[in-house]
Amino acid sequence: MSMMNMEWYRIFLHTARVGNLTRAAQELHITQPSVSYAIKQLEEALGVKLFDRLSKGVALTSEGRTLLDYVEKSFTLLDNGEKQIASLRNYASGELRIGASGPIIKHLLLTPLDELRSQHPNVRIRLFQGNTADIRTRLVEGQIDLGFVHLPYVDPELQIKPLTAIQGCFVVGPAYKELARQPITPADLNKLPLLFLSRGSHTRQFIERWFAEQGIAVEVDMELNSSEMLVELARHGYGAAYVTRSFVQQELRDEALFELTTTAPIPERFIGVATRSSASLSLIADHYMGLLSATF
Incomplete structure (x- = not known):
């Protein structure tokens, strides 16, 4: 017409x-x-x-x-x-769809989400938990508006913007706390029972590359899909878990966990927010991006 x-x-x-x-x-x-x-x-x-x-x-x-x-x-x-x-x-209605890993949701996204929900209670918030591959699939299929991934990550179908830096570290429970008194070499670290996220995750690939750069073929004792389970097993003395430092600040303060300082520094990484290149960002998603920028 x-x-x-x-x-x-x-x-x-x-x-x-x-x-x-x-x-x-x-x-x-x-x-x-x-x-x-x-x-x-x-x-x-x-x-x-x-x-x-x-x-x-x-x-x-x-x-x-x-x-x-x-x-x-x-x-x-x-x-x-x-x-x-x-x-x-006016943000009096609408829907915000987000994909991220559990720790990113818990430690990075909840505060701005709380602010969004407080400001605009009628906006529906939908969260999908998954790894980078899961999030990529949901983005390109139009199932989510924003996806939060570990960088570096390149995909021609996505636009990715760095959001915040994170620092990984190895932590142990009280059973191994003596090892936290002085720096530990990567070779000696590899002699401990190691607790990693499952093979294929971006975090797992990153730390395996770090060991390889030290000339070490890393041996992993426990592979888990959950960072929370890595923390729990480390607390109970099952070995050294590779985690994001800012995600275990409370446990470190409470001395439920102890950080191992490595002689070879572990580089920091970045969390990025990804959107579909061919899609326009919804008004509410753009507003949430503003809240994130103000937070970080």
């Missing part, structure tokens, strides 16, 4: 409601000939007569009454659509 046709239908609808060409023109702030012309054009385009001319106005024909029902529904839908867009612009 062209914009000109849209105007014809608007004039048709108003004329049908008031039953008079002159009154319709006055209320629409146009001339009566403009009303007559629009109705004539619409009748010619549809190939039917829409109004019968009466001495004191106009009356819908049978075809006109049929058309009116659909035109009223169409304009109601358009009006509702405009109201919904206004609601989205």
Whole structure:
């Protein structure tokens, strides 16, 4: 439907409601000939007569009454659509869909999410937990708006923006706390039972590369899908777990865990936020990005 046709239908609808060409023109702030012309054009385009001319106005024909029902529904839908867009612009409704690992959700995203929910309680928040591969799949399939991944990560279908730096470290429970008194070499670290995330995770690949750069083929004793389980097993004395330092600050303060200082520094990494290159960011997702920027 062209914009000109849209105007014809608007004039048709108003004329049908008031039953008079002159009154319709006055209320629409146009001339009566403009009303007559629009109705004539619409009748010619549809190939039917829409109004019968009466001495004191106009009356819908049978075809006109049929058309009116659909035109009223169409304009109601358009009006509702405009109201919904206004609601989205005011964050009075809408949906924010996020994908991230459990620790990133817990330690990085919850505070700005709490702020968003406090400011705009009617916005629906949907969280999907997964690793980088899971998040990438959900992004390219349009299932989430924002995905949080470990960097470096390059994908031609995604736009990725660095968000914050993180520092990894090895931690042990009280059973191994004596090892925290002095720096430990990568070779001696490899002699301990090592607790890593499962093979294939970005974090696992990163720390294995670090060992390889020291000339060490790392031996892993326990592989887990959960960082929380790594922390728990380290606390119970099962070995040295590779974790993100800022995610275990409370345990380090409580001396439930002890950090091992390595003689070869472990480089810091970055968390990035990824979006689909071919998709526009929703208003609420863009607003949440602003909250994240203010947080970090």
